[in-house]
Amino acid sequence: DADVTQTPRNRITKTGKRIMLECSQTKGHDRMYWYRQDPGLGLRLIYYSFDVKDINKGEISDGYSVSRQAQAKFSLSLESAIPNQTALYFCATQTSGSLTDTQYFGPGTRLTVL
Amino acid sequence: AQSVTQLDSHVSVSEGTPVLLRCNYSSSYSPSLFWYVQHPNKGLQLLLKYTSAATLVKGINGFEAEFKKSETSFHLTKPSAHMSDAAEYFCVVSDLPGTYKYIFGTGTRLKVLA
Numbered sequence: 001d002a003d004v005t006q007t008p009r010n011r012i013t014k015t016g017k018r019i020m021l022e023c024s025q026t027k028g029h030d031r032m033y034w035y036r037q038d039p040g041l042g043l044r045l046i047y048y049s050f051d052v053k054d055i056n057k058g059e060i061s062d063g064y065s066v067s068r069q070a071q072a073k074f075s076l077s078l079e080s081a082i083p084n085q086t087a088l089y090f091c092a093t094q095t096s097g098s099l100t101d102t103q104y105f106g107p108g109t110r111l112t113v114l
Numbered sequence: 115a116q117s118v119t120q121l122d123s124h125v126s127v128s129e130g131t132p133v134l135l136r137c138n139y140s141s142s143y144s145p146s147l148f149w150y151v152q153h154p155n156k157g158l159q160l161l162l163k164y165t166s167a168a169t170l171v172k173g174i175n176g177f178e179a180e181f182k183k184s185e186t187s188f189h190l191t192k193p194s195a196h197m198s199d200a201a202e203y204f205c206v207v208s209d210l211p212g213t214y215k216y217i218f219g220t221g222t223r224l225k226v227l228a
């Protein structure tokens with residue numbers, strides 16, 4: 001079984017709808033991240049969480065919210081989806097945190113907003 | 115602020131010839147640097163990382179990268195390309211100590227010609 005899972009893997013929705021993307025991990029890591037990937041822009045950080053009680057905005061948090069329900073679960077919500085939120089979304093985990101610590105990525109969720 | 119620049123958005127090589135993917139970074143301290151690979155419709159996989167030990171870092175699948183502080187570079191190389199190397203590659207620099215966030219380059223898409 002994969003260490004970092006994301007559901008759904010693909011989602012098509014309409015403008016104005018509320019969408020939740022879910023991430024679960026079995027690695028026991030404290031830190032979790034949400035990124036979006038757009039062609040030619042690399043990955044950009046939306047939100048990150050260092051533990052259940054510590055949630056921080058990334059560089060592009062507008063229009064998104066998150067919930068850290070447990071150490072293993074970190075959900076990303078789009079309260080009112082808009083077409084420019086069409087992207088590939090990745091969840092990642094990381095251990096306690098040092099410069100050398102690797103982030104482990106889920107398989108991604110492809111979201112299309114019509 | 116930390117940043118990373120991938121100098122080529124697309125690179126094409128013939129199978130069996132060397133691969134060079136270029137990455138320059140900017141950092142106000144001694145960073146950690148990473149290379150990730152993303153195969154089509156897959157998540158990101160760590161290829162290798164530099165953590166201030168040896169400047170020549172060996173990774174998976176025959177890839178290696180050399181950290182050159184004087185040139186602020188961390189180029190990825192492989193002596194002989196294989197068809198399975200066709201993918202997108204991301205250079206990543208770690209953010210300031212205390213945050214340990216990743217800063218991604220915009221990616222280089224590697225095409226391997228038969």
